[in-house]
Amino acid sequence: MGANLNLGFIGLGTMGARMAASLQRAGYQLIVNDIRRAAAEPHLQKGAEWADTPRQVAEAAEVVFTSLPAPPDVEAVASGENGIISGMRRGGVYFDLSTNSPVLVRRICASFADRGAYMLDAPVSGGPRGAASGRLAIWVGGDRSSFDRYKPVLDAIGDQARYVGPIGSATVAKLVHNCAGYMLQRALSEVFTMGVKAGVDPLALWEAVRQGALGRSRTFDGLAAHFLPANYDPPDFALRLAHKDVSLAAELGRQLKVPMPMAELALEELTAALHRGWGERDSRVAMLLQQERAGVQVAVEPERIRAVFKKD
Numbered sequence: 533m534g535a536n537l538n539l540g541f542i543g544l545g546t547m548g549a550r551m552a553a554s555l556q557r558a559g560y561q562l563i564v565n566d567i568r569r570a571a572a573e574p575h576l577q578k579g580a581e582w583a584d585t586p587r588q589v590a591e592a593a594e595v596v597f598t599s600l601p602a603p604p605d606v607e608a609v610a611s612g613e614n615g616i617i618s619g620m621r622r623g624g625v626y627f628d629l630s631t632n633s634p635v636l637v638r639r640i641c642a643s644f645a646d647r648g649a650y651m652l653d654a655p656v657s658g659g660p661r662g663a664a665s666g667r668l669a670i671w672v673g674g675d676r677s678s679f680d681r682y683k684p685v686l687d688a689i690g691d692q693a694r695y696v697g698p699i700g701s702a703t704v705a706k707l708v709h710n711c712a713g714y715m716l717q718r719a720l721s722e723v724f725t726m727g728v729k730a731g732v733d734p735l736a737l738w739e740a741v742r743q744g745a746l747g748r749s750r751t752f753d754g755l756a757a758h759f760l761p762a763n764y765d766p767p768d769f770a771l772r773l774a775h776k777d778v779s780l781a782a783e784l785g786r787q788l789k790v791p792m793p794m795a796e797l798a799l800e801e802l803t804a805a806l807h808r809g810w811g812e813r814d815s816r817v818a819m820l821l822q823q824e825r826a827g828v829q830v831a832v833e834p835e836r837i838r839a840v841f842k843k844d
Contacts, residue, residue, distance in 0.1 A: 540593030548599030590619030774815030
């Protein structure tokens with residue numbers, strides 16, 4: 533596989549642009565589409581072709597990828613007027629790289645199957661840095677033979693492409709992963725504000741706990757990017773997207789009648805932060821709410837944080 537395989541890519545935002553660039557570096561020919569043509573210019577300059585609609589992308593490509601903000605966007609692009617489904621050839625394959633709803637991906641998959649085509653959910657994890665470097669997990673659900681056939685293409689996007697199970701399985705895995713992260717974020721904000729209010733220097737507290745059993749897993753290293761330096765702009769992952777992910781996970785829990793009180797608490801926290809007008813800030817900005825409640829402020833100079841990493 534390589535230059536002879538035409539790939540469609542729809543959605544050239546923060547993640548999509550980087551993943552599409554990885555495919556181009558691997559030698560694949562792209563047909564691209566985005567709500568803004570300007571977003572495609574870097575790819576067009578490197579030889580990609582522009583398509584005016586998702587349907588035109590599907591008509592020209594053997595495999596189509598989408599990377600879109602939310603389930604309604606995926607549904608519109610996949611199944612709406614001039615959507616992918618209207619141009620998908622029989623036997624064609626569509627991978628959705630977005631974080632989506634299991635119910636929706638199963639519905640879209642069924643509609644594609646009716647036309648003799650395949651839709652697979654393939655959410656990714658690794659953030660913008662991982663998308664740029666290729667250190668990206670790709671969890672895939674759906675037709676196993678399609679995954680096996682196009683795994684070399686997925687390997688051009690990320691270094692950890694893994695088949696999870698039937699359609700929707702990968703989306704469930706992604707929601708479990710992301711929701712766990714935001715639930716942990718909520719818990720960390722509680723215990724750290726308690727420790728700081730008890731009189732412990734935040735950097736000293738962080739240095740201490742990161743060497744404990746849980747800390748040695750480097751779970752706490754994530755605090756260094758935004759929480760400790762109190763820097764939430766520009767975002768690594770926007771609050772509005774985190775709110776969407778946890779909303780989907782909580783909804784799935786309700787559908788399955790699985791009690792998820794921490795998920796609901798995390799969702800309440802993200803919603804409160806969203807109502808502050810912080811939607812475009814980094815998702816960890818929600819941790820400020822707990823600092824306000826506790827009456828403490830955590831703000832460590834970046835130089836001090838870097839010094840800790842240099843000791844490792």
